[in-house]
Amino acid sequence: MPQSASSSVQQARQLLAERLRELVKDAGLDGKDLAALCGWHPSKVSRVSTAKTQPSADDIRAWCRACGAEDQAGDLIASLRAVEGMWVSWRRIERAGLRRSQEDRLPLYERTRRFRAYSPGLFPGLLQTFGYTEDVLRGVHRRRRVVIDDVADAVAARMERQRVLREGQRQFAFLVEESALGNALGDAETQAEQLDHLLTVGALPNVSIGVIPVGLGRLRMPVEGFWIYDMAQVNVELVSGYLTITQPSEVTMYAETFAELAGQAVYGAKARALMASAMDSLG
Known part of the structure; x- marks a missing residue:
């Protein structure tokens, strides 16, 4: 999703990233641990957790699975869809x-x-x-x-x-x-x-x-x-x-x-x- 100047969109992104960071902390992991469990480069975990990169639904499922929090994947994916709905390209609409x-x-x-x-x-x-x-x-x-x-x-x-x-x-x-x-x-x-x-x-x-x-x-x-x-x-x-x-x-x-x-x-x-x-x- 293209970057927007709207603070509403950015705040929603930040809140989603914060929830993902909390899962890592609650699981007793760090970024390198999560990257290894998901098969990602550590820089991807860093970008997602700081809201610099928007995760996909599959990314969220993998993140939750690695943190032993698969039951929270549905709610987090719903939050992702809400963020995506705040700015929508004309081509998509x-x-x-x-x-x-x-x-x-x-x-x-x-x-x-x-x-x-x-x-x-x-x-x-x-x-x-x-x-x-x-x-x-x-x-x-x-x-x-x-x-x-x-x-x-x-x-x-x-x-x-x-x-x-x-x-x-x-x-x-x-x-x-x-x-x-x-x-x-x-x-x-x-x-x-x-x-x-x-x-x-x-x-x-x-x-x-x-x-x-x-x-x-x-x-x-x-x-x-x-x-x-x-x-x-x-x-x-x-x-x-x-x-x-x-x-x-x-x-x-x-x-x-x-x-x-x-x-x-x-x-x-x-x-x-x-x-x-x-x-x-x-x-």
Whole structure:
């Protein structure tokens, strides 16, 4: 798994390595003993026990067997899978096509009551029209060279997910940079339809849409796009993959960043004026 800057991922790796070190200690062994029992070079034990190398499931089974703790292998492998799930490459997520990745996220949306999303370049999925979504996912399919072409099904899945906007007692706060109003992967007609849709969705009582104007003297420059689900987790879409952050202190950092960006945004009539101006510029 590629290295990530997220402290959530690194802390999870460290905790797994710590549990493996404890097994060695409890068994009365040292690193050289363990390496000999497993048939490994001692440097491998050192790398795994210091979280510099991610063990495989087979490595964990061998480690536990050498320590006389085979009964703990299942739990440790489950921890390994959790670490692997914190950062997932797009190739792995989308190997079965785009529809599956859209559907897999629905349960997270359904159990969340307070959503906050910041998007610097494109409109968040919950705000997208059918045409805009089709342009976005067609671009993803082309750029990431997804083998299976199920874009139509993926678009339908994203449209279905938008029902959470109108179901239950949920609150949504969206922030977009003003540049997103004029940026698009499609044509002027699709972008105009999208901007008009923003005005409609923004009128819902449980939805807030803020636009951060272009200008000098900003207190916080644009950052990577992110979603905050209650205070349970943050998801970030990176160029290389999908990052899930659950470390409370790190989730708080994103919540604070959202608050800072929200303080720079305009809402209501001022936001609608920027949208109208963007529509006029489309001709």
